[in-house]
């Protein structure tokens with residue numbers, strides 16, 4: 001990832017803070033979306049297999065509808081699935097610039113895996129739709145035999161794609177998320193991260209706890225999304241297959257209930273896995289909000305298990321999204337604290353860089369008196385001869401002629417035969433300039 005250094009400029013403390021906020025924003029877009037795609041693929045692949053095994057049309061129909069609901073469409077997939085990882089790579093490369101610990105290699109893998117996964121998952125989605133079209137086609141006998149042959153061929157092909165693509169997509173997305181969560185975890189526990197080995201990093205306790213948390217969140221969030229969309233659609237389309245609708249609701253409410261149960265526990269494990277130094281009040285505050293929202297979610301789920309209502313499903317989806325958002329903030333605040341020292345050193349670098357850009361000794365000017373003590377006071381006094389002449393004697397000719405004094409200090413030349421030559425003090429231009437100003441200012445004060 002060395003090439004990234006070309007994009008990176010030193011950054012000010014304000015810029016670093018801004019980057020933290022941008023990162024939170026990127027995660028707000030990416031995590032809920034990719035969670036729902038993952039959850040949707042998981043539900044869909046499982047229901048599809050079940051449907052084939054017991055030859056149940058409801059399961060097959062549900063498998064198809066779930067993947068359609070959760071993947072929205074291809075351009076959304078690119079915008080919300082791939083662009084954010086790329087942006088995260090740019091942000092982290094700035095935040096962790098010059099650091100021994102990096103998460104960029106994991107992010108790069110996540111980027112590749114998620115991209116591959118999305119290709120598979122969208123093929124899966126479209127092949128499921130084709131399956132249905134083909135099935136309805138072959139049932140009609142009105143077409144000629146060679147068309148039927150083609151239909152069978154394509155239909156087999158489409159079946160094959162949907163069988164494989166779903167599983168492959170799911171596996172790649174699983175890996176992609178795992179690498180992504182690892183990349184998220186490393187800066188969060190920055191001060192505690194001591195694992196050098198790339199693979200071992202994936203199996204660190206903190207990573208695994210977070211990964212489990214996100215997977216459970218993904219399944220719960222998908223449940224909320226499916227229930228919500230189903231009820232919305234039922235409202236729009238008046239033709240309702242009551243049996244199917246009940247089948248869906250019961251299945252999804254049950255699964256969502258079970259997974260949501262584990263989330264608070266995992267949340268607590270993740271929070272207490274943070275280094276002690278980054279467990280700030282803010283981190284706790286957002287973690288607790290996240291848990292409270294989850295309990296609210298339970299309440300809505302409970303209501304849904306009694307009676308299925310659209311508004312309740314919408315509330316459930318919202319509480320789950322806010323809960324995950326709150327956890328993201330908590331985690332990112334922990335990261336900001338954990339990388340505090342690194343950020344400070346980055347912004348110090350920036351200050352230096354900026355002073356150099358401006359060309360003057362913004363930072364040095366303040367230290368001129370000190371610099372004088374270190375570099376000059378051993379040979380000079382104001383009113384007495386030491387090794388060099390007393391300043392009060394030699395400075396008058398430099399009044400109103402600071403540039404010349406600066407030039408002398410930087411590179412002394414022989415002046416007075418009664419003295420030895422002054423050795424070159426080896427100053428930077430801005431230091432010499434600061435000293436010249438300091439000398440003339442002090443001189444004026446003394447003469448007045």
Ligand code: HEC
Pocket residue numbers: 372375376377378379380387388389394408409413414415416417419420421422423425435439
């Ligand atoms: C090792 C001793 C030594 C140190 C350290 C030293 N000087 Fe000098 N300085 C001298 C001597 C000797 C002269 C007389 C040189 C001459 O007349 O040729 C002198 C001369 C000067 C003069 C008078 C130049 C003139 O035009 O007559 C100034 C101004 C001056 N020094 C400033 C400084 C400043 C500022 C520093 C600290 C960065 C410094 N000196 C450090 C020994 C020193």
